[in-house]
Amino acid sequence: MAVPTLRAPALRRRPATKVTSRGDQVRTVSATTIMWLLVVLYGFPLLWFVLSSFKPAGDLFSYPLTLFPRNPTVAGYEQAWTSFDFARYFTNTLVVAISTTVLTVIASAMSGYALAKYSNWWLKAFFVCILATTMLPTEVILSPSFLVIRDLGLYNQLAGIVVPSVITATGVFMFRQFFSTVPDELLEAARIDGSSEISTFVRIMLPIARPIMLTLAIFSFQWRWNDYIWPLIVLNDPSRFTLQIGIQSIVGAENVNWSVLLGASVISIVPLVLIYLVFQRYVMSADINAGLKD
Amino acid sequence: MANSVLDPGPPQDGAAAAGAPATASGRTPDLRRQRRRAARYQLAPLLFVAVNVVLFAVFFVWPAATGLWYSFTSYTGVGRAPFVGLENYERLLGDSAFYAALVRTLLFTVLTVPLSYLLSLGLAVLLVSPYTKGKPVARVVFFVPWLISPILVGVIWRWIVGENFGLVNYVVTSLGGDAIAWQSNADLSLVVVAVAAAWSGTAFSMLLFIAAIKNVPASYYEAAAIDGASPWQRFRYITLPGIAPTSFIVVLLSTLGSMKEYALFVALNNGGPGTENNLIVQYIFTTGFQRGQIGYASAASFVLMLILMAIALVQLSVNRRREA
Numbered sequence: 001m002a003v004p005t006l007r008a009p010a011l012r013r014r015p016a017t018k019v020t021s022r023g024d025q026v027r028t029v030s031a032t033t034i035m036w037l038l039v040v041l042y043g044f045p046l047l048w049f050v051l052s053s054f055k056p057a058g059d060l061f062s063y064p065l066t067l068f069p070r071n072p073t074v075a076g077y078e079q080a081w082t083s084f085d086f087a088r089y090f091t092n093t094l095v096v097a098i099s100t101t102v103l104t105v106i107a108s109a110m111s112g113y114a115l116a117k118y119s120n121w122w123l124k125a126f127f128v129c130i131l132a133t134t135m136l137p138t139e140v141i142l143s144p145s146f147l148v149i150r151d152l153g154l155y156n157q158l159a160g161i162v163v164p165s166v167i168t169a170t171g172v173f174m175f176r177q178f179f180s181t182v183p184d185e186l187l188e189a190a191r192i193d194g195s196s197e198i199s200t201f202v203r204i205m206l207p208i209a210r211p212i213m214l215t216l217a218i219f220s221f222q223w224r225w226n227d228y229i230w231p232l233i234v235l236n237d238p239s240r241f242t243l244q245i246g247i248q249s250i251v252g253a254e255n256v257n258w259s260v261l262l263g264a265s266v267i268s269i270v271p272l273v274l275i276y277l278v279f280q281r282y283v284m285s286a287d288i289n290a291g292l293k294d
Numbered sequence: 295m296a297n298s299v300l301d302p303g304p305p306q307d308g309a310a311a312a313g314a315p316a317t318a319s320g321r322t323p324d325l326r327r328q329r330r331r332a333a334r335y336q337l338a339p340l341l342f343v344a345v346n347v348v349l350f351a352v353f354f355v356w357p358a359a360t361g362l363w364y365s366f367t368s369y370t371g372v373g374r375a376p377f378v379g380l381e382n383y384e385r386l387l388g389d390s391a392f393y394a395a396l397v398r399t400l401l402f403t404v405l406t407v408p409l410s411y412l413l414s415l416g417l418a419v420l421l422v423s424p425y426t427k428g429k430p431v432a433r434v435v436f437f438v439p440w441l442i443s444p445i446l447v448g449v450i451w452r453w454i455v456g457e458n459f460g461l462v463n464y465v466v467t468s469l470g471g472d473a474i475a476w477q478s479n480a481d482l483s484l485v486v487v488a489v490a491a492a493w494s495g496t497a498f499s500m501l502l503f504i505a506a507i508k509n510v511p512a513s514y515y516e517a518a519a520i521d522g523a524s525p526w527q528r529f530r531y532i533t534l535p536g537i538a539p540t541s542f543i544v545v546l547l548s549t550l551g552s553m554k555e556y557a558l559f560v561a562l563n564n565g566g567p568g569t570e571n572n573l574i575v576q577y578i579f580t581t582g583f584q585r586g587q588i589g590y591a592s593a594a595s596f597v598l599m600l601i602l603m604a605i606a607l608v609q610l611s612v613n614r615r616r617e618a
Contacts, residue, residue, distance in 0.1 A: 035421075048454060115343075136599065140596075140602070142591070148352065167349040225443070226446075244557075248557075251560075258453070269442055283437075284501065
């Protein structure tokens, strides 16, 4: 299936010719206009949402609607943070996302390395198994997965969300792809110098895989932060809820409290946006064509 | 994993401290070097994959096997699981709610996949075009929806298209129109979810397309320019064939993703109005968890899996034939 391909950075499409001719000017204006129209279309839903969250509850539905809040307030945020146990949901989500991410990066790096650098028949069989998991998403084995969680005593535990999410085909593919570009000579040289297999991996291979580790870490954090269906089946006790479940419980209420909902939602988006802005280049380096989502 | 395992062992000879089995030393030296190397390292790779092997067995093989078994029983989650043979599957064939969910899911997929394909390809083309200004900002704006969870995408769009309070209907009524039934009309409601899904789903495909477009050899464009090809011809006859493998992956992934959509519907309209927009995963969830019919839900799950596999195989074979 979608086996990731690492490609050499390609040449730019066209040499950057100076935009001089009239036809080019027309093209520049029209292409830029279309792009910025789309920027407005794409940006507007979120912008409207965020601006609305600063409106006092009474102004949310009062006509005429205005783009900018007339009396900006953070009351919705305060209420969201204090009521609904929101701080706890936030912490729970943080714990789940961070611990899963750390474990996923370690497990995927080890598996990917083994699949790239050793050639045993059972490793090849395991690779096929990993491929098969992409055809068997959580949604398909929802109820039996729940029973497994229950039988393992993980029901209603945060560990019940963390442990099953550690294995990810995408992560294994990314590392396998990366490590197969690392020359075998490096491994051979380490062996001749008397380095054990495990210390070679920890001391030589892991450090050079840092960009991949970061990329997978960001992906994994995003997947776990935004995950809904696993927490939904594993968690029952409101004190263990994650943000997504907590927010859905506000949406599912008979009368939606939009003021709280807007605040809570914006708070839940902020961490990911911050991470993205800091590590943008690791996300956008789409040369890692791991065409898989989790 | 325990950290002690990762500590470097005492360096021995060339054979790995992590375990060179006796077989390596005992074999005749004329075996192919490759073979020897493969046989020499068993324990180290086993340690490396151990965690994922265990997780695979516990969280994929176990549930898949029990799920398949339960689909032939009338298990309810507690007590015994009485074997009923193919009864669940027979019942599914006559279950109108199941068909409705299936048809709705297919309709949603047919709406969403082309929309997000066109949008992500269009955005990618604009973002690599030499004619657009302000690309860094535009790229961030296009990409931000990827960060937002399906639940929140649902909430954001619900806020915009809410029938009594949404901005869209406010604008429509201020312009003298009648409020549009974005949520009480099942078809409009589905369209809204499809738009929201496309909005949130384009970013990732867009990244794949950007990488693919940049990888099309520049010499093709130069040759086309000499032959006087128009921008559209260059796009149609150079770019599109050049990015065909990526197009295939994008279409496949977004098809599979749309077939499994659940969270977005829950947040946007809760599968409503009524149960009209209950997609297949929601159907499975309701049957299995709210009604406790785990056996029956498992049967529905396996039908879904077969459909997903069929879609993947069909797309794969179409792709093969086109390449041939």
